Amino acid sequence: MITLFHCINARSFRPLWMLEELGVPYDLRMLPFPPRAKARSFLAENPLGAVPFMRDGSMKMTESAAMCEYLAARYRKPGSRLDFDASDPAFGDYLNFLHFGEATLTFLQTLLQRYGRFEPADRRNPQVVSDYERWFVARLKLLDAQLSYRRFLCGRFSAADVSVGDALFLAEHLGLQTQFPAAASDYLHQLKDRAAFARSLGAQASAADIQGVPLTPAPEVDLA
Numbered sequence: 001m002i003t004l005f006h007c008i009n010a011r012s013f014r015p016l017w018m019l020e021e022l023g024v025p026y027d028l029r030m031l032p033f034p035p036r037a038k039a040r041s042f043l044a045e046n047p048l049g050a051v052p053f054m055r056d057g058s059m060k061m062t063e064s065a066a067m068c069e070y071l072a073a074r075y076r077k078p079g080s081r082l083d084f085d086a087s088d089p090a091f092g093d094y095l096n097f098l099h100f101g102e103a104t105l106t107f108l109q110t111l112l113q114r115y116g117r118f119e120p121a122d123r124r125n126p127q128v129v130s131d132y133e134r135w136f137v138a139r140l141k142l143l144d145a146q147l148s149y150r151r152f153l154c155g156r157f158s159a160a161d162v163s164v165g166d167a168l169f170l171a172e173h174l175g176l177q178t179q180f181p182a183a184a185s186d187y188l189h190q191l192k193d194r195a196a197f198a199r200s201l202g203a204q205a206s207a208a209d210i211q212g213v214p215l216t217p218a219p220e221v222d223l224a
Helices: 013-022 040-044 064-074 091-118 126-139 141-146 159-173 182-192 195-211
Strands: 002-006 026-030 053-056 059-061
Touching: 002 013, 013 026, 013 064, 013 159, 013 195, 026 195, 053 064, 059 064, 064 091, 064 159, 091 126, 091 141, 091 159, 126 141, 141 182, 159 182, 182 195
Parallel strands: 002 026
Antiparallel strands: 002 053, 053 059
16 A cells, blocks of 8 residues: 655645546545644654655655656556656657656745745745746746647646646646646646546545644744
8 A cells, every 4th residue: 555645735746646547545644734843753754854755565755756757657557558668759758847847847836935935924035936936937938838739748648747737736826827828727727627636636635634634834834
């Protein structure tokens, strides 16, 4: 049984969505945000004190894009694959967008959240928020170009769409959706219509309720 440690709508939503797409059984452990401060016992599981953290037998992982790649390869479904072989012409696009979602898009948004929401008022920095918001929106030009002639980033739905889709979902939560190029906006709506996406939202809400975990973080948290 796979065990996934998760905070509401955090990076760990990527592997949660993947598990639902693949139909793989899992145990979802909800944590308050930030777990390193609000759930100190979690440090025994993951010394980083952060999500995502996933166990599959003796295997342990901490990177959301790597989890997507692992799950797609390890739990392939006949006739409905979420990855690509190295011999496939789409393999380069697959790897590029799988990591673009985290390394480029989500990284920028962590700065927006930290310096716009999570730091105490006297440590917030509107200039950082403004600069990285513009940087994030500019990076969506690559999606606009890629999606101008296809429904999904690599021709068919894959783990790359989960990675990038999750970054756009977070951006929507941060109120950036009005600045999306039209193709990126349509793409996110299409992804949110997927049954597995809806199941993932329901799974985290249900698990949080059962496990007594707040659905939203405190307005000021210690991110050290």
